[in-house]
Amino acid sequence: MAISTEVPQTREWNGKKVPVYPMEVIDFSKLLSQEPVEIERLVRACQDAGYFYLDLRGIDGRRMLEDQQDTLKLMYRFFDAPLEAKNEFGLVAPHLGYEPIGSRTGVLENTKDGYEMVKVSRDEIQKDSPHLPAVLKTSPDMKVLEHAIAGANIATKTILAALSTGLGLAGAARFENSHRNDRPSTSTLAMMHYIPSEPTAKNIGHQKHTDISSLTFLFAEQWGLQVRPPGSKEFGFVEPRDGMAVINVGDSLRFASGHTMQSCIHRVVPLDPTEHRYSIAYFLRAENETMFTDSEGRYITAGQWHDEKFFAFTSPPELQALAPSSMILGGMTEEDAEAEEIGTKDAPSPIVGATNLKETVQVY
């Protein structure tokens, strides 16, 4: 019998032991060289789990870790600015602009989200005069944003290329070919600031969902991200690891792969209620005109999938409940779709009623 080297790990969250799920580590430098064993491991990670760590500690990836630190400095300054300055243009488009705390539904029933976010799209940063709030428009800031977007784009396209090779795709059928730089897309860099919150707070976390994107490239130094792997009964934490980005497959790549890759179900909850959490997510999205068959069996464009799902994301719970459930989770199913009671047995809350401790399931 093989001896398992896996150390079972849990974290205490809200009076409950929650698993920390193990994740594959894929080496960016090996993907750059198209090493066959690494490509095979990558394809398997996308088909089995839909997420993995990307190890950026080699010479080719280290610059992206520097970009991450520069972006964090910019974020601390931006989120410290007065609301009027951050919200100078509001949300210009779904993939560009500022969203204040509480713009969307939160993790638990009757809550709102616990983060503010500013997004800079890849198409916008390439314009002569990008539409950005003045607090982000200094020339050093623009360089930082450009580097962060270009770095994440290089990494995610390298992954796409390796996946195409691994699946034997050639010519126009290769995934990179539906993510060309000069074609309009909603690819964007989202910078998020989660405020400290108790599990019983009115503003909490980031609701359960799958991403619209093809691939998401995420940096977050604080705990909070949870995934729900295919076939699992519960959410578990993703351990933040130095020198690594967390990559997850989104709906568009699931659809483009003929639904053979897993779109990762995930959410964010505050592990340490006293902590500010900062995350940087680059969403590599398909060209707007790319066609695929969605989770409803419709043959539609990536642009339409984006617009419909974004509308569901930002609608109030009553409207979200009307969206087909296959849209909410990109066609992914959960082992046990019952609303989870969170921590009610071990840690009854004297502050709120039990209904407030239910996860919101109707939306993502």
Ligand SMILES: O=C(O)CCC(=O)C(=O)O
């Ligand atoms: O903040 C995070 O770690 C994840 C954010 C996320 O899931 C998203 O923006 O789609």
Ligand SMILES: [Fe+2]
């Ligand atoms: Fe997400």
